[in-house]
Amino acid sequence: MADAMGMQRRTYEYFEAGRGKINVDRIHQFARVLDVDPYAILAAVEIRSPGFAVACAEQKLMTVFMVNLQEFDAKAKETVARLNTATVVAGFTRMFDALAREAAEGEDFLGARMGEGDRWTKPSAELPNGDRDGPEDDPEAAADT
Numbered sequence: 672m673a674d675a676m677g678m679q680r681r682t683y684e685y686f687e688a689g690r691g692k693i694n695v696d697r698i699h700q701f702a703r704v705l706d707v708d709p710y711a712i713l714a715a716v717e718i719r720s721p722g723f724a725v726a727c728a729e730q731k732l733m734t735v736f737m738v739n740l741q742e743f744d745a746k747a748k749e750t751v752a753r754l755n756t757a758t759v760v761a762g763f764t765r766m767f768d769a770l771a772r773e774a775a776e777g778e779d780f781l782g783a784r785m786g787e788g789d790r791w792t793k794p795s796a797e798l799p800n801g802d803r804d805g806p807e808d809d810p811e812a813a814a815d816t
Contacts, residue, residue: 672687672701675704676697686701695713698713705728708724709734711723714733715727
């Protein structure tokens, strides 16, 4: 692994043991070599859950999240400042609850919906629970909250 990352073995041993300050570039390099999610590694350190990085390794959950966050930033720009905390918390809670339900349902969930075509592979304006954007997603309604 040290050779693949272009560093001395001792340096890699320190890196792997988590000694010293976090080096984001090394984490990205490490993730590239193993083809895993670098953002999941960084998030796992922050939330103190090494298992999170392992669980996200293949589907690259946090990289997908970061790409979507980048798209959100491009669309919303400075209007993000108008969102109140309660609206943000409610939105993330709905999203993460829906993802947790889908993860818990596993293959049965996917198998039950295989006949529904591309609905499950293409993004849509529909929320994961089947609702359309509601009043809590309306900037004017959020301002009233």
